Amino acid sequence: xxxxxxxxxxxxxxxxxxxxLSCSPISGHRSVSWxxxxxxxxxxxxxxxxxxxxxxxxxxPGRFSGRQFSNSRSEMNVSTLELGDSALYLxxxxxxxxxxxxxxxxxxxxxxx
Amino acid sequence: QQQVKQSPQSLIVQKGGISIINCAYxxxxxxxxxxxxxxxxxxxxxxxxxxxxxxxxxEGRFTISFNKSAKxxxxxxxxxxxxxxxxxxxxxxxxxxxxxxxxGKGTKLSVIP
Numbered sequence: 001x002x003x004x005x006x007x008x009x010x011x012x013x014x015x016x017x018x019x020x021l022s023c024s025p026i027s028g029h030r031s032v033s034w035x036x037x038x039x040x041x042x043x044x045x046x047x048x049x050x051x052x053x054x055x056x057x058x059x060x061p062g063r064f065s066g067r068q069f070s071n072s073r074s075e076m077n078v079s080t081l082e083l084g085d086s087a088l089y090l091x092x093x094x095x096x097x098x099x100x101x102x103x104x105x106x107x108x109x110x111x112x113x
Numbered sequence: 114q115q116q117v118k119q120s121p122q123s124l125i126v127q128k129g130g131i132s133i134i135n136c137a138y139x140x141x142x143x144x145x146x147x148x149x150x151x152x153x154x155x156x157x158x159x160x161x162x163x164x165x166x167x168x169x170x171x172e173g174r175f176t177i178s179f180n181k182s183a184k185x186x187x188x189x190x191x192x193x194x195x196x197x198x199x200x201x202x203x204x205x206x207x208x209x210x211x212x213x214x215x216x217g218k219g220t221k222l223s224v225i226p
Contacts, residue, residue: 004156031212033212033213033214035216041218042202042216042217042218042219043157043202043204043214043216043219044216045213045214045215048211048212048213055210055211056211056213058213090156090157092156092212094212101147101159101162102147102159102212102214103159104149104156104157104158105156106154106155106156107156
């Protein structure tokens, strides 16, 4: 069974640009979450989607947005990039059972110059 | 914001020794406490998890000890091996209907031969 796939793996942008990151969950997983990982702040929750609906959103500015499609694939977008947005963006999927286990992808490493 | 505090930030253990990582939480509504292991260049992977109605869970060399009254839990790695060298994150899930995890800031474990 294929794992969580994130694209692109690496990207470099400049301040003010926008970026879209993509995530394909494990087949059959309907819940997708996004996390930002930085050395200083660790892993921070961005948002969670289930059946195309955002269930929760973390404490991030409105420049961060996401969506989920009917095939459970998800995208997140960051507009008007700032230097502080440089991070590893991790997508995780889950079966939405009571185990609560998240399966993470390898992440998209964003560098903002 | 619900917090999970993790210590130490880094840990060096000799091969065969016991590695101990501690976490403390604030919100008693957390209902699931997983530990994730992350190798460089990879996403976090679930190592072991516990629910608050259990005081200890063991899987191979890995044991979670949970103290509900003190709101603390810890990961013990017995007979630590160089292959265990990774960053470990404790986390907590808040309530039903969501898979949002609040993570500790991580412990970088180095097991030296």
